[in-house]
Amino acid sequence: MKKIWFISNASSGSASPDKVAALVELFAGKGWHLIGHSHFPHDMLPDAATLDAAGVDTVILYAGDGTINAAIGALRGWNGAFLMLPGGTMNLLVKALHGDGDPAAIVAASMTQSILVALPFVAGGExxxxxxxxxxxxxxxxxxxxxxxxxxxxxxxxxxxxxxxxxxxxxxxxxxxxxxxxxxxxxxxxxxxxxxxxxxxxxxxxxxxxxxxxxxxxxxxxxxxxxxxxxxxxxxxxxxxxxxxxxxxxxxxxxxxxxxxxxxxxxxxxxxxxxx
Missing domain, CATH: 2.60.200 (Tumour Suppressor Smad4)
Structure with missing residues (x-):
């Protein structure tokens, strides 16, 4: 059973509160244990110590590219896995990892045909x-x-x-x-x-x-x-x-x-x- 922490931004481009709630139900139906849910930007993003203390192995991100960037930055140094779902306007990073699939299809594929990859980035200062x-x-x-x-x-x-x-x-x-x-x-x-x-x-x-x-x-x-x-x-x-x-x-x-x-x-x- 995956132990997940869900980070969502319902105000991102294609996300909504109803879609966020549907994803929470989807995770439960897959048998995944939802340890925590951060409603960004209303909630603070979790840090690595919080996730490690709770035994979280996967962070699921349902948001746009900007929120995804902020979450990855907050968890820099954490050793768990990230699963990104399309919740923004352009979803460029999600498309690079999953193509044009919808969130439900990506969740299903992550259970049967997925690998862990590194991401290239551009660094400027911090x-x-x-x-x-x-x-x-x-x-x-x-x-x-x-x-x-x-x-x-x-x-x-x-x-x-x-x-x-x-x-x-x-x-x-x-x-x-x-x-x-x-x-x-x-x-x-x-x-x-x-x-x-x-x-x-x-x-x-x-x-x-x-x-x-x-x-x-x-x-x-x-x-x-x-x-x-x-x-x-x-x-x-x-x-x-x-x-x-x-x-x-x-x-x-x-x-x-x-x-x-x-x-x-x-x-x-x-x-x-x-x-x-």
């Missing part, structure tokens, strides 16, 4: 991104995106105005990012083995900025403008002030000089997507 890190002034659009997701239309205009002004400001400069345009509005950094894959968006005119902003709101920012790609072992933040960064969609500040590099976790993530 933070990690398992899907992608985005740096540059265009990250200001995340506030407008969150207003849309939360249904707070009243604050959307102010958030868009702030993002518009920031996007026309100074671009991002990265040391070691050869071949990218100087002063790009945003650079998406994702892991590629031991290297970093870099994709820079360079929007210089009103129309390009407007399209960039719209695609931020709808989720496909790389479609917004001309994208220049490159690969590097490491890059660093240049300039004399902190820059806004999004780690799997969650905002942080990175100080000048911070090194950004690739890494890999231990093999502790349940994967049901078998290689062809």
């Amino acid at each position: 933070y990690r991104a398992y899907v992608a890190l985005i740096v540059g002034p265009a990250t200001s659009w995340f506030r407008a995106r969150e207003q849309v997701r939360a249904g707070r239309i009243g604050g959307l205009g102010r958030a868009i105005g702030h993002a518009w002004a920031r996007t026309f400001g100074r671009g991002i400069r990265l040391g070691g990012a050869y071949g990218l345009p100087a002063g790009a509005q945003a650079v998406l950094i994702s892991p590629k083995g031991a290297q970093l894959r870099l994709a820079a968006v360079d929007a210089r005119d009103w129309r390009s900025i407007a399209v960039l902003g719209w695609d931020w709101l709808t989720g496909d920012w790389l479609a917004a403008a001309a994208v220049t790609e490159s690969v590097a072992p490491t890059v660093s933040i240049e300039g004399d002030r902190p820059v806004q960064a999004l780690f799997d969609g969650e905002p942080q500040l990175l100080s000048p000089g911070v090194q950004i590099s690739a890494g890999q976790t231990r093999a502790q993530f349940i994967c049901t997507k078998m290689p062809a």
